[in-house]
Amino acid sequence: MKAIICQQFGPPDQLLLTDLPSPKAGKGQVVIRVEACGVNFPDTLIIEGKYQFKPPFPFSPGGEVSGTITEVGEGVSRLKVGDAVFSMTGHGGFAEEVVADAATTLPMPPTMDFVTAASTMYTYGTSYHALKDRANLQPGETMLVMGAAGGVGLAAVQLGVLMGARVIAAASSEEKLAVCRLMGATETINYTTENLRDRIKVLTAGAGVDVVYDPVGDRYAEPAIRSLAWRGRYLVVGFAAGDIPSIPLNLALLKGASIVGVFWGAFAQREPAMSLQNFNQILSWIGSGQLQQHIYKLYTLAEAPDALRDLMERRVVGKAVIKL
Structure with a gap:
């Protein structure tokens, strides 16, 4: 492969x-023929050794896929060969x-396409x-x-609107903010x-604001916290701007x-029942058209380094996806 x-x-x-041998399913595992793979900020960290999890060399980045099961391992009864699925692989x-x-x-809903499925879990x-x-x-x-305007940011904008909040979107360019307004941001x-x-x-x-959703960190974190209202909540999501404040x-x-x-990754592993409940709600909103991922660009597998570079250089608005 x-x-x-x-x-x-x-x-x-x-x-x-390069070419590698096809993987084999172990106990509790499945092999997926990949149709699409989301590109996420942790992918940029894992290839530079900056992520909390460091797989042994050589490894492929890409922690969020959709595709078709080609093999099931021992003890797997919920899924079968031929199922269209999406998965968090790390x-x-x-x-x-x-x-x-x-x-x-998870099995893909019948109405969901592979690109949407590969851009749902992380964001x-x-x-x-959160x-x-x-x-x-x-x-x-x-x-x-x-x-x-990033993947998780736009998801937070849409979900905040769906949950009845007044959403203020902050980003680094007018082009990005225009997309945020299309997704429901009030200001x-x-x-x-x-x-x-x-x-x-x-x-x-x-x-002040009741909630700050911050995947950026760096020099923006302190003024955001200073802008909280009484009993406000500041959500530490990530540090895309670089330094941990x-x-x-x-x-x-x-x-x-x-x-x-x-x-979220640890939550999904430690509290799978609640995580599944959350996903059922997310899939319901996607199925009804109330949530719709903004796809920045589809890349081929050979173009995957370009996708990571675009993400690192803040060119991606919404989600970049590798389409096989």
């Missing part, structure tokens, strides 16, 4: 397209075939867990979404040309605020 492999930690241009998805745990593999799974389980977002509350902030705190004060009449904890004290971690 063809696969993109990482032989040493480094930038995307060091990745290699890595290995930039390949024609991948091994996946049956526990993190909507992360964002819905807003529902970690922030307890309520109708009528105001939420600020940082990095709102927008360009944080490369506007002062984040000042603009939030104006938009909230000084009251150091936060003065007196800010949480003074605002009666919560700084809440969001690690």
Whole structure:
């Protein structure tokens, strides 16, 4: 099978397209013939050795796939050969075939296409867990979404609107903010040309925001926390801007605020029943057309390094997908 492999930690241009033996399913596993693979920020970290999980070399990046099962391992009864599925694999998805745990593999609804299926788990799974389980977002509350034009950011914008919140989207260009408005954001902030705190004060009449959804971190985190309302919740989703910020904890004290971690992958493994319940709701919204992924571009397998580079350089609006 063809696969993109990482032989040493480094930038995307060091990745290699090569031939590898087809994988075999072990106990509790399935083999999936990959039709599409989502491109996510953790993929850029894993190839540079910056992610919390470091697979042994050589490995393929790509943690979110859709495709057709070609083999089932011992103990797998819920899934069968020929099933169209989507799966959270962690890595290995930039390949024609991948091994996946049956526990993190779900049947695709009949009306869902492979590209949509491969761009659902990380973005909507992360964002819905964050807003529902970690922030307890309520109708009528105001939420600020940082990095709102990225994959998880746009998912948070859409879900926040569906959950009845007033959504303020913050991103780095007018082009990106235009997409956020199309997805339902009530107001927008360009944080490369506007002062984040000042603009939030104006938009909230000084009251601040109830929830901050932040996959960006770096220098934007502290002004976002300073912009929380009383009993506000700041969601730590990721650090796409680079540095992990150091936060003065007196800010949480003074605002009666919560700084809440969001690690969807661990949640899905530790609390599978609740994770499945969340996904049933997400799939219902997708099926009814209330959620619709914004696909930036489809890439071939050979173009996977380009997809990672586009993501790292902030060109991707919404979701990039490898289509095999």
